[in-house]
Amino acid sequence: MNFKRVLIVVLAGIALTACATQSKKAGQMQSDVYTGSDTVEFLATGVKDRVFFATNKSTLTTAARDTLRKQAAWMRKKAKLTFTIEGHADERGTREYNLALGERRANSAKDYLMTYGISGSRLSVLSYGKERPVNSGSNPLAWSQNRRSVTVKAN
Amino acid sequence: MKKLILIIFYLFIFNIPAFAIVEVDITRGNLDPLPIAVSPLHVESGSKDIKQEGKIIKNVGEKISKVIETNFKRSGLFNPLKKDSFVQNPDIAHVKPRFEDWNLIKAQALVTGSVKVSDDKLRVEFRLWDVVAAKEMIALAFSTTPDNWRRVAHIISDKVYERLTGEEGYFDTRIIYVSETGDKTQRYKKLAIMDQDGANLKYLTLGNELVLTPRFSPKNQLVTYLSYFRNLPRVYLLDIETGVQEVVGDFPGMTFAPRFSPDGKKIIMSFAKDGNSDIYTLNLSTRVVEKITEHSSIDTSPSYSPDGKYICFNSDRSGLQQIYVMRSDGSNVKRITFGKGLYGTPVWSPRGDLIAFTRVHKGKFYIGVMRPDGSGERLLTENFYQEAPSWSPNGRVLIFYRETKTDSDGKGFSAKLWSIDLTGYNERLIETETDGSDPSWSSLLSK
Numbered sequence: 001m002n003f004k005r006v007l008i009v010v011l012a013g014i015a016l017t018a019c020a021t022q023s024k025k026a027g028q029m030q031s032d033v034y035t036g037s038d039t040v041e042f043l044a045t046g047v048k049d050r051v052f053f054a055t056n057k058s059t060l061t062t063a064a065r066d067t068l069r070k071q072a073a074w075m076r077k078k079a080k081l082t083f084t085i086e087g088h089a090d091e092r093g094t095r096e097y098n099l100a101l102g103e104r105r106a107n108s109a110k111d112y113l114m115t116y117g118i119s120g121s122r123l124s125v126l127s128y129g130k131e132r133p134v135n136s137g138s139n140p141l142a143w144s145q146n147r148r149s150v151t152v153k154a155n
Numbered sequence: 156m157k158k159l160i161l162i163i164f165y166l167f168i169f170n171i172p173a174f175a176i177v178e179v180d181i182t183r184g185n186l187d188p189l190p191i192a193v194s195p196l197h198v199e200s201g202s203k204d205i206k207q208e209g210k211i212i213k214n215v216g217e218k219i220s221k222v223i224e225t226n227f228k229r230s231g232l233f234n235p236l237k238k239d240s241f242v243q244n245p246d247i248a249h250v251k252p253r254f255e256d257w258n259l260i261k262a263q264a265l266v267t268g269s270v271k272v273s274d275d276k277l278r279v280e281f282r283l284w285d286v287v288a289a290k291e292m293i294a295l296a297f298s299t300t301p302d303n304w305r306r307v308a309h310i311i312s313d314k315v316y317e318r319l320t321g322e323e324g325y326f327d328t329r330i331i332y333v334s335e336t337g338d339k340t341q342r343y344k345k346l347a348i349m350d351q352d353g354a355n356l357k358y359l360t361l362g363n364e365l366v367l368t369p370r371f372s373p374k375n376q377l378v379t380y381l382s383y384f385r386n387l388p389r390v391y392l393l394d395i396e397t398g399v400q401e402v403v404g405d406f407p408g409m410t411f412a413p414r415f416s417p418d419g420k421k422i423i424m425s426f427a428k429d430g431n432s433d434i435y436t437l438n439l440s441t442r443v444v445e446k447i448t449e450h451s452s453i454d455t456s457p458s459y460s461p462d463g464k465y466i467c468f469n470s471d472r473s474g475l476q477q478i479y480v481m482r483s484d485g486s487n488v489k490r491i492t493f494g495k496g497l498y499g500t501p502v503w504s505p506r507g508d509l510i511a512f513t514r515v516h517k518g519k520f521y522i523g524v525m526r527p528d529g530s531g532e533r534l535l536t537e538n539f540y541q542e543a544p545s546w547s548p549n550g551r552v553l554i555f556y557r558e559t560k561t562d563s564d565g566k567g568f569s570a571k572l573w574s575i576d577l578t579g580y581n582e583r584l585i586e587t588e589t590d591g592s593d594p595s596w597s598s599l600l601s602k
Binding site: 056127 | 339342388411432453456471475515518539542
């Protein structure tokens with residue numbers, strides 16, 4: 001009897017840890033867009049350098065638009081700086097299509113920055129397709145971190 | 156009079172099988188490859204050793220026969236028999252084979268030959284024999300420079316393949332590909348070229364900038380590819396004989412996915428601007444640029460039909476990646492893929508009858524073929540990741556690349572070249588010095 005109870009407690013413990021790892025991973029992705037900050041770098045305090053995309057998509061999520069508005073606000077203060085927006089895809093697509101997709105993602109970010117008053121002449125785009133993943137894993141989390149556009153100082 | 160013509164016709168038709176007892180059926184997967192004996196080529200007395208790139212090559216007759224055997228074996232259509240079962244000496248076999256002896260070891264065809272090497276000349280003679288019918292099928296001789304001995308072996312292989320299958324060979328060809336080294340997040344990529352069997356590997360770029368998707372011109376030794384030189388991804392043209400490179404056209408943005416037109420006069424490619432990729436052609440002699448597609452979606456991976464009248468390409472205008480066919484002026488666009496999942500990398504067969512592609516469905520990647528109207532889809536191979544098929548010049552074999560899944564630490568990544576027959580049989584790893592991707596098969600060099 002006692003033994004059985006111990007067993008149940010142990011099993012429950014295992015189940016809980018399993019849940020914890022699951023929710024930790026799930027917490028870094030919403031549908032399949034990366035929402036964590038493991039790979040993110042900062043252009044300035046509070047100004048994230050990158051935004052993430054859903055599979056095969058180049059539409060900006062609410063979080064991505066928030067990041068880009070902060071980038072635009074900071075860029076307005078740094079009027080002499082120019083930027084390259086690098087567009088990337090995950091490894092789960094064909095190379096040539098991914099080059100086009102990376103370019104479309106980088107342009108989504110660029111267009112949004114321009115609507116917040118940043119001149120297009122300060123922003124160039126560069127697609128890397130699937131050539132420069134940030135996470136070398138072959139799993140959904142890694143792929144979500146690799147579907148990104150990154151704003152990089154060009155001068 | 157009519158009767159006479161009929162009789163002549165009959166004679167003609169009925170005579171054919173007598174000439175061609177030995178033949179190879181290549182229309183289906185060949186699970187019963189033809190037993191063939193490749194006798195070492197007899198080296199005539201007074202021949203010298205070949206000096207090549209600081210190495211001395213002794214007994215080139217045996218070396219040539221080994222190259223031929225390897226070609227045959229890899230084709231999957233032939234079964235080269237072990238030499239230690241050969242009874243007849245190469246010199247005698249070449250003059251008059253004792254067919255009973257070759258029959259005994261179950262050879263159905265026999266290749267014999269002789270070579271003579273002087274300082275600056277290699278003379279090779281070979282014969283193909285039908286062992287079953289006890290007949291000579293081909294007799295040919297070539298003269299070339301001694302350092303070309305491997306090409307001679309490939310040309311002999313092509314002649315034999317042609318005679319026994321009724322189709323053009325593909326052994327005297329080269330493959331250009333992207334050599335890859337380094338960490339998955341920061342790969343170094345170089346253009347590499349090698350003979351179809353992996354010999355004579357050369358690197359054409361240094362690895363200072365990212366290079367992708369090299370493709371041979373069907374007409375000459377030009378290659379078009381994508382280079383990130385100065386971080387400006389553009390389509391380039393490279394002459395592999397002279398090493399001269401130039402950027403193709405003057406586009407204010409990324410150009411990519413290049414291929415030659417079948418006559419070698421144009422390059423067709425994508426140009427990306429403001430988040431939209433369309434297909435363009437550039438005439439290499441007049442420099443005239445034409446816009447072929449005009450659509451707000453991604454249009455890429457264009458490939459001409461061999462007669463130049465049509466183009467197949469990849470577009471996501473229906474929402475996701477699918478394959479379309481249009482006239483070469485951009486009119487009459489038709490979607491041809493309707494299966495589940497995504498389709499990409501269409502490439503038209505040099506025979507014109509099929510389009511090879513990559514299909515992605517439920518997390519798996521397939522290489523497949525279908526007719527240009529989208530019917531008759533056949534998937535040849537399934538894997539975690541593979542794409543970018545390229546046709547052998549006779550349209551019987553596809554070469555492509557495959558990437559492996561990394562483990563939980565992100566380790567274990569590799570990219571390798573593979574080939575597979577149109578039948579779905581004879582899948583083979585192509586050995587390369589480094590990892591490799593984006594292979595492209597040349598036309599026959601001797602054509």
